[in-house]
Amino acid sequence: VSASWSEYTRRRPPSRVLHLDSAAAGRQSRATLEATAAHARLEAETGAYVAQGQAQDVLERLRGDVAELFGVPPGGVAFVESATNALAGLLDAWSLPPGRPVGVVPAEWGPNIEMLTHRGLDTVLLDTDDAGRVDLDALQRTLDVDPPAFVHLTQVTSHRALVQPVAEAAAICRAAGVPLWVDAAQAIGHVPTDCGADATYATGRKWLAGPRGVGFLAVAEAHWDALDPFRDPLAAAGQAPPRYLESPEAHVAGRVGLAAAVREFIDDGPPAVLARLDELGRLARAVLADVPGWGSADFADAPGAITALRATAGQDVAEVRQRLLAEQAILTTAVAPARAPRDIRGPLLRVSPHVDCTQDDLERLAAGLAAVR
Ligand SMILES: Cc1ncc(COP(=O)(O)O)c(C=O)c1O
Secondary structure, three states, X not given: OOHHHHHHHHOOOOOOOEEOEOOOOOXXXXXXXXXXXXXXXXXXXXXXXXXXXXOHHHHHHHHHHHHHHXXXXXXXXXXXXXXXXXXXXXXXXXXXXXXXXXXXOOOXXXXXXXXXXXXXXXXXXXXXXXXXXXXXXXXXXXXXXXXXXXXXXXXXXXXOOOEOOHHHHHHHHHHHOOOEEEEOOOOOOOOOOOOOOOEEEEEOOOOOOOOOOOEEEEEOHHHHHHOOOOOOOOOOOOXXXXXXXXXOOOOHHHHHHHHHHHHHHHHHOHHHXXXXXXXXXXXXXXXXXXXXXXXXXXXXXXXXXXXEEEEOOOOOHHHHHHHHHHHHXXXXXXXXXXXXXXXXXXXXXXXXXXXXXXXXXXXXXXXXXXXXX
16 A cells, blocks of 8 residues: 555544455544534534534535536535435426436346335436446437436446446437436545536535535536425525525535645546545456356446455355354445346345555455355
8 A cells, every 4th residue: 555545544543454445434544533523522512503504614615526426516516414315405496307217227226226216206227238338329229219207327336347338328318408417425535526417416425534414516507597495494595506405404514624635636636536446446346256156247447446246155145244243343235136126136245445455455345255155
């Protein structure tokens, strides 16, 4: 590990586990934890709303940082609690042409499909290549011939190494006048997210290593006037329309903590962080390639830091995950097929290291997996 990545470790409380679970929630830094705690304390000392007023500059700087990461003006950013809440808010506020489905790929995040269905929206499957990436020529034809209400892409798939070409898809969608919405829950802090999408949303707890319960969405300015969000009569009047999607009651201390986490990401240098995560994904896939009883669920040359393994010797993946944690102090995820029922049939073991992971760590996981067979 280069000095700067071991610095990433030093900025955090010591870990009791080998933490390979950033795709669930990253490890918060001391600065993030302290910023959250300090704001909560200020609430007790001065009154919660006074404290919020005092944090306005920090919160507006966070809004500006998030706006820049998504390539929209700051007025297009709203803070919510989670990626799921963000999608629900967008669906409430966006007026969609009736009777048309939403275009998705088979690897779409399962709960998103469920939410679309719950809102009475059908989905139509877009063609992909073998790896699961949307086929851009086919997308162009679909938009020409039978355009969906909008296209929804999960930029980085949760359950295996897969990154959608969202910038290219955004250009095609824009030319066709069909909005592109992007679920960037696994993308923010992990791959470039300034992609020209019409709406993008995410959560801060994963690759940005922010506090839990703080998410955000970003809407491109061209759509602001068409949004019809619930306008809380107690909210300040005359705000940019996406701002009405912001939860007025919130864990403000968490937002203050996220501001610290995002600052650290920016100070570390996003291109270096993203390159390191991509490098680690490739390293993990190479180190884990020959572990007995496990096969790769990823395609060769897949990008990003997420790696997924299939059990090939009949192991119960959830039990292996539990034993890895209990016996080896190694934290991974057991991925249930409900995360992407149109893409995977059985459970997968997901490995999602952050920048400070080392080859030794990955070899420890390989040995751990061999030991819990
Ligand atoms: C791709 C993807 N979308 C959405 C979500 C849901 O995010 P949240 O729990 O913040 O609602 C997740 C969480 O794991 C995810 O991986």
